[in-house]
Structures are given as C-alpha cells and as structure tokens.
Amino acid sequence: MAAPCVSCGAPLSYRLFLGGRVSFARRHGVWKAAAAELQIGAGSQILRLRHTTGVTTKKNVAALRRETYTVDFIKKQIEEFNIGKRHLANMMGEDPETFTQEDIDRAIAYLFPSGLFEKQARPIMKHPEQIFPKQRAVQWGEDGRPFHFLFYTGKQSYYSLMHETYGKLLDVEKRQNQLQAKGLFSENTKTKDLIGSRWLIKEELEDMLVEKLSDQDYAQFIRLLERLLTVQRDAEEEFVQQFRRSVTIQSKKQLIEPLQYDEQGMAFSTSEGKRKSARAKAVVYEHGSGRIKVNGIDYLLYFPVMQDREQLMFPFHFLDRLGKHDVTCTVAGGGPSSQAGAIRLAMAKALCSFVTEEEVEWMRQAGLLTTDPRVRERKKPGQEGARRKFTWKKR
Amino acid sequence: MGLRPPHCWGGGRGGNDGPGGYMWLGSLGDPGPRGCGDEDSTVPGDGCPRGPSRVLARIRERRRLMGHVSLAHSCFCGVSARFMEPYIFGSRLDQDIIDLEQTAVHLQLALNFTAHVAYRKGIILFVGRNRQFSHLIETMARDCGEYAHTRYFKGGLLTNAPLLLGPNVRLPDLIIFLHTLNNVFEPHVAVRDAAKMQIPTVGIVDTNCNPCLITYPVPGNDDSPPSVRLFCRLFQTTITRAKQKRRQMEALYRLQGQEGPGARGQGPAALPSLAA
Numbered sequence: 001m002a003a004p005c006v007s008c009g010a011p012l013s014y015r016l017f018l019g020g021r022v023s024f025a026r027r028h029g030v031w032k033a034a035a036a037e038l039q040i041g042a043g044s045q046i047l048r049l050r051h052t053t054g055v056t057t058k059k060n061v062a063a064l065r066r067e068t069y070t071v072d073f074i075k076k077q078i079e080e081f082n083i084g085k086r087h088l089a090n091m092m093g094e095d096p097e098t099f100t101q102e103d104i105d106r107a108i109a110y111l112f113p114s115g116l117f118e119k120q121a122r123p124i125m126k127h128p129e130q131i132f133p134k135q136r137a138v139q140w141g142e143d144g145r146p147f148h149f150l151f152y153t154g155k156q157s158y159y160s161l162m163h164e165t166y167g168k169l170l171d172v173e174k175r176q177n178q179l180q181a182k183g184l185f186s187e188n189t190k191t192k193d194l195i196g197s198r199w200l201i202k203e204e205l206e207d208m209l210v211e212k213l214s215d216q217d218y219a220q221f222i223r224l225l226e227r228l229l230t231v232q233r234d235a236e237e238e239f240v241q242q243f244r245r246s247v248t249i250q251s252k253k254q255l256i257e258p259l260q261y262d263e264q265g266m267a268f269s270t271s272e273g274k275r276k277s278a279r280a281k282a283v284v285y286e287h288g289s290g291r292i293k294v295n296g297i298d299y300l301l302y303f304p305v306m307q308d309r310e311q312l313m314f315p316f317h318f319l320d321r322l323g324k325h326d327v328t329c330t331v332a333g334g335g336p337s338s339q340a341g342a343i344r345l346a347m348a349k350a351l352c353s354f355v356t357e358e359e360v361e362w363m364r365q366a367g368l369l370t371t372d373p374r375v376r377e378r379k380k381p382g383q384e385g386a387r388r389k390f391t392w393k394k395r
Numbered sequence: 396m397g398l399r400p401p402h403c404w405g406g407g408r409g410g411n412d413g414p415g416g417y418m419w420l421g422s423l424g425d426p427g428p429r430g431c432g433d434e435d436s437t438v439p440g441d442g443c444p445r446g447p448s449r450v451l452a453r454i455r456e457r458r459r460l461m462g463h464v465s466l467a468h469s470c471f472c473g474v475s476a477r478f479m480e481p482y483i484f485g486s487r488l489d490q491d492i493i494d495l496e497q498t499a500v501h502l503q504l505a506l507n508f509t510a511h512v513a514y515r516k517g518i519i520l521f522v523g524r525n526r527q528f529s530h531l532i533e534t535m536a537r538d539c540g541e542y543a544h545t546r547y548f549k550g551g552l553l554t555n556a557p558l559l560l561g562p563n564v565r566l567p568d569l570i571i572f573l574h575t576l577n578n579v580f581e582p583h584v585a586v587r588d589a590a591k592m593q594i595p596t597v598g599i600v601d602t603n604c605n606p607c608l609i610t611y612p613v614p615g616n617d618d619s620p621p622s623v624r625l626f627c628r629l630f631q632t633t634i635t636r637a638k639q640k641r642r643q644m645e646a647l648y649r650l651q652g653q654e655g656p657g658a659r660g661q662g663p664a665a666l667p668s669l670a671a
Binding site: 125138139142143144145146149150151152153154155159163166170 | 520
C-alpha cells in the first residue's frame with residue numbers, strides 16, 4: 001500500500017487499495033475541496049481529510065485498510081459540494097440555481113487549466129456519489145445480529161439472488177408439471193422478447209449487487225437464468241427483464257441519403273466522407289456536366305496530381321456516369337491524398353441516392369462505400385518510427 | 396444384540412435418491428394416527444424452555460417409528476466407521492442401521508440445547524453442503540429468523556471473521572450441521588473451525604461421518620429427503636417455540652415491572668437457567 005501522502009491523508013492510500021477505478025479521481029478530493037473552500041476560507045479540507053482517519057493503533061491496522069465512509073461523512077460531502085457549486089456559480093457570474101454539471105466542468109477547466117494528457121488526472125468537481133464508491137452500510141444491528149439471513153456466507157446479495165431465482169425455478173417447474181399432468185400444454189408465444197437484448201455483464205451485476213463476484217459465480221447465475229427460460233420461455237418476465245439490457249442492433253444495410261430539391265427544382269444529395277484526418281462534405285447534383293468544385297476551386301487546380309484526380313473520377317467511372325453529375329464539395333484537414341480519398345467516399349455515398357440498389361451493392365463490393373480505417377500509427381519510444389527500429393550495431 | 400421388537404426398525408418412505416446402495420426398507424409398522432395431538436399442546440407452565448423439547452421428543456419418536464425417517468446407510472469402512480459403531484444398531488444386507496433409541500436421546504439433548512440458545516437470543520447458523528437440500532435449509536433458516544450457509548465455505552470465515560465479514564462481527568453462538576460432510580465426502584471445514592472458535596455444534600451424523608468434534612451429535616440419515624425435512628421441521632419448531640417463550644417472558648417481566656417493585660421479588664425465582 002502506498003505511504004499516505006502528507007497533503008491528502010490516508011483516504012488517498014486506501015482508495016488506491018480499494019480499486020484503481022477511482023484512483024485518479026481521488027486526488028481531486030483535494031482540488032474539489034480547494035475549489036469549494038476557496039471562498040469560504042474556513043479551515044482547509046486538506047487538514048480535515050487528515051483528521052477523519054482517526055488514530056491508528058497497531059491493533060486496528062487491518063480495520064483501517066477497510067475503513068468505510070460513514071453515512072454522515074457522505075452527507076457532509078454532499079452539502080459541501082452543493083455550497084461549493086453555488087460559490088463557483090457566483091464566481092463565474094452565473095445563476096446558482098441553474099448551474100448544471102456541464103457548467104461546473106467548464107468552470108473548473110477554466111479556473112484550473114491543466115496541461116495533463118490524461119483526462120482523468122485533471123481537476124474535477126463532481127457529485128460525491130460519483131466519486132466515492134458505493135459501499136454497504138453496517139450489516140448488523142445493535143445486538144450484533146446481522147440483518148440478512150445469508151450474511152455468514154460472505155456474499156449475501158449474490159447468494160440471496162441465487163436462492164430467489166432457484167425458488168422461482170422450482171415454482172415454474174411445479175406449475176409446468178401440474179399443467180402437463182392435466183394435459184394442457186402452454187404454447188411458446190413470446191420468443192421475441194429476448195431478441196435485441198443481452199444478459200447483464202459481470203460488471204453491471206456487481207454494480208447492481210454492490211458486491212464483488214467471481215467469473216464462475218456470474219456464469220452460474222446466467223446458467224440458472226437460462227435454465228429458467230428453457231423450462232418456460234415467458235416465465236417471471238419482470239424478474240428476468242431486470243437482468244436484460246437492450247442492444248442496439250446496427251443494421252448492415254447501406255444508409256441511402258434522401259434526395260433534396262433546390263430552388264431550380266434540381267435534385268441533389270449531400271453526404272460526408274473521411275480519410276485519415278481529412279473530413280469532406282459533397283453535394284452531388286443530378287444533372288450536370290461533370291464539373292467538380294472543391295472549396296470553391298476547380299478540381300483541376302486544387303489537385304495538380306493525376307492520382308488524386310483519378311480518385312475523384314473513380315465513383316463516376318464505376319457507374320458510367322462520368323459527365324452527368326455536378327459536384328460541389330468542401331474539405332478540411334489532412335493532406336492532398338487523404339482529402340481526395342475523403343471526397344471520393346463522400347461522392348460515392350451521395351451517388352447512392354441516384355442509383356439502383358443493385359448498383360449500390362456493386363459499389364459496396366468494390367469498396368467505394370467503406371471508410372478507410374487506416375490512420376497514422378504512433379511512433380514508439382526506443383524505435384525510430386512506428387515500425388522502423390534503430391540500426392542494430394553488433395558492437 | 397438379540398432380536399428387537401419390530402417397531403424399532405426404521406423404515407423408509409419416499410423416493411429413492413442418492414447414489415446406489417442406500418436402500419429403503421419397507422415400513423414394517425402400522426402407520427397409525429397421523430396427527431399428533433401433542434404438537435398442539437400448550438407450552439408447560441414453568442418458564443423453562445425445556446418443556447417444549449420434551450413434548451417434541453415424544454412426537455419425534457412416534458413419527459420415526461411410523462417410518463418417516465429412514466435410518467439406513469451403506470456399510471462404510473474408514474476412520475469414521477469406528478467412531479460411529481456405538482450408534483449403529485446393526486447391519487442388514489450391507490446397510491448400517493442406526494439405533495433409534497440412542498438417536499432419540501441425542502436428539503432430545505440437541506433440541507434442548509438449541510431451544511436454550513434460541514431462548515437466550517443466540518445466533519444459530521445452519522450448515523449443510525448437500526445441494527439437493529440447499530434451498531430447503533435456507534428457506535427454513537429464513538422462516539426461523541436464523542442464518543444459513545449452504546454454499547461454498549470460504550477458508551477463514553470463522554477463524555478470520557474480522558477480515559472477511561467486518562471488524563466487529565458477532566460470530567454464531569451455535570452451528571447446526573444438517574450435513575457434516577461436504578461434496579467430496581470429507582468432514583466439513585466448519586466442524587473443525589467451530590471447535591477452534593469454541594462454538595458449540597449440533598450435527599446430524601451419518602454412518603460415514605466423524606462425530607468426534609461435534610458437541611451434540613445426532614445419529615441419523617442425512618441423505619434422504621423425508622429425514623432431512625423432518626430434522627428441518629424439528630429445528631424450526633424448537634427455535635420458533637423458544638423465541639415465542641422468550642417474548643412471553645419478556646412481556647411478563649414488563650408487566651411485572653409496571654405493577655411495581657413489589658412484584659420484582661418473584662422475578663429472579665422464575666428466571667429459567669441452563670442448570671435448571
């Protein structure tokens with residue numbers, strides 16, 4: 001465990017112990033506090049942090065490691081955050097009542113400009129619920145008797161969930177047996193509910209239960225739920241839906257831009273394209289004579305190199321529509337080749353609206369509608385470039 | 396040993412379960428009247444919670460003699476076999492049969508002790524590792540208001556409790572084993588750990604179990620559903636009655652306290668104690 005640093009006190013060290021997830025954010029307890037207390041000026045948060053850990057005797061070292069945040073402490077932090085938010089709003093000259101989290105972030109970025117690359121290492125000021133990890137309150141009453149009947153297993157929420165699910169499984173099986181005994185068979189009508197959704201992932205389940213799980217535990221639980229569903233597809237819907245998350249199904253179909261009409265009645269379609277760091281927007285008109293204007297400049301003057309002009313020509317040449325469309329495009333970023341590639345992609349996408357579906361499919365197969373994913377690879381230390389190593393010398 | 400009258404033979408009812416070798420003997424005795432009037436009898440007037448246990452003992456014997464609990468288990472040669480010999484009545488067709496009269500005595504002591512612990516608001520932990528009965532044991536524990544652990548037992552749960560469970564945790568005051576062995580047919584770790592932490596234990600020991608470290612062993616079959624259900628029901632009834640008794644006595648004391656200090660003289664005399 002890291003030695004507690006003087007300014008931040010022990011909370012820093014055992015936050016690192018608790019888990020790297022909030023390790024960076026933790027340091028900003030000091031920043032946040034500093035921002036909040038700037039106007040108040042009353043006894044610094046820094047000192048206060050040091051005092052909250054309490055006296056550590058040799059006996060309590062193990063207890064200190066797992067020191068939890070008391071409910072009062074969290075409440076106090078929330079109060080301080082709210083007061084600090086109002087002070088910050090005053091400082092920025094805004095209305096304290098309507099000061100949102102985004103405003104806070106902007107204000108902090110303005111007041112504490114940081115040159116650090118790591119976003120999580122920069123000063124933040126967020127609600128304490130997002131900073132302090134969720135912890136359980138004390139699990140037993142005054143007489144020492146735990147509240148939960150599975151407390152002595154160690155993982156009470158997980159095992160009680162398993163117990164509940166197994167109970168439901170037994171009920172469902174019993175009902176099925178009764179129905180079968182009577183001769184009535186239920187029909188599976190609701191198979192569609194499960195399409196477009198996935199089971200919770202382990203991290204989500206851990207958040208739900210506020211408890212650490214192992215992979216085997218998680219797998220066991222999912223297996224039990226699957227077993228429940230095999231017995232009866234629509235069993236215990238609300239219960240099962242708790243553990244389901246929807247998944248946005250990305251359609252693989254090519255998105256065809258709708259046609260638009262300008263003042264003269266000429267149909268045109270717009271779309272965007274990118275390549276490396278170049279971003280292009282192209283407007284393709286239905287009837288024209290093959291003129292292409294890039295950033296207001298004719299393509300012949302903008303792209304002196306033949307290769308770039310060939311790139312521009314390719315979509316039209318592929319569809320045999322070389323002299324039939326007019327194009328106006330804007331492009332920014334990148335060098336000449338990547339700009340040419342970006343414009344090519346934009347034009348190809350825009351052409352989809354003028355062309356049959358079969359030809360769209362041909363274009364897709366030709367690679368005209370795919371964004372080139374290649375980007376510049378970073379240079380690594382100890383090497384001369386991304387891949388090139390320094391010259392190897394035998395001696 | 397000589398021939399014993401037929402009503403001492405344990406008979407089995409219910410489905411066949413467990414690995415081969417656990418045979419069910421047909422019930423030899425007449426079922427007899429099902430509902431025992433004794434169960435509904437009022438709790439004896441004295442404050443001692445041992446009263447209900449005596450009542451229960453009578454019920455149990457009758458029930459077991461009716462053949463609700465199979466007390467057969469296949470012959471087992473091993474260290475445990477020697478320790479279980481005093482409890483075994485005999486064997487028939489490679490099945491060891493547990494002596495019911497001894498079981499009755501042991502069960503009486505165990506339930507009495509449980510009732511006392513529950514009366515004095517102790518924490519009772521039910522432990523069992525047979526997955527077939529895990530759900531049943533947990534439900535039973537929840538209905539009593541006590542605790543259960545029928546899952547994988549983490550190494551230092553009792554011996555290293557401050558680290559695993561919390562700094563000032565209170566350990567169980569009694570551990571009841573419904574299955575002394577774990578899934579690999581080895582003695583459950585909690586038996587040894589409870590002995591280390593000086594926690595008294597009550598355990599249902601089968602013929603392949605080692606009763607040495609258990610404070611109140613109860614020889615009995617831990618594999619068949621009817622017998623496990625019977626034991627569960629017995630423990631549940633004992634604990635609920637003991638708690639009821641406790642609530643009654645507390646209410647009585649409160650009334651006496653309200654009546655005045657004069658009535659307090661009777662208080663200590665009526666206080667139940669373990670030695671009584």
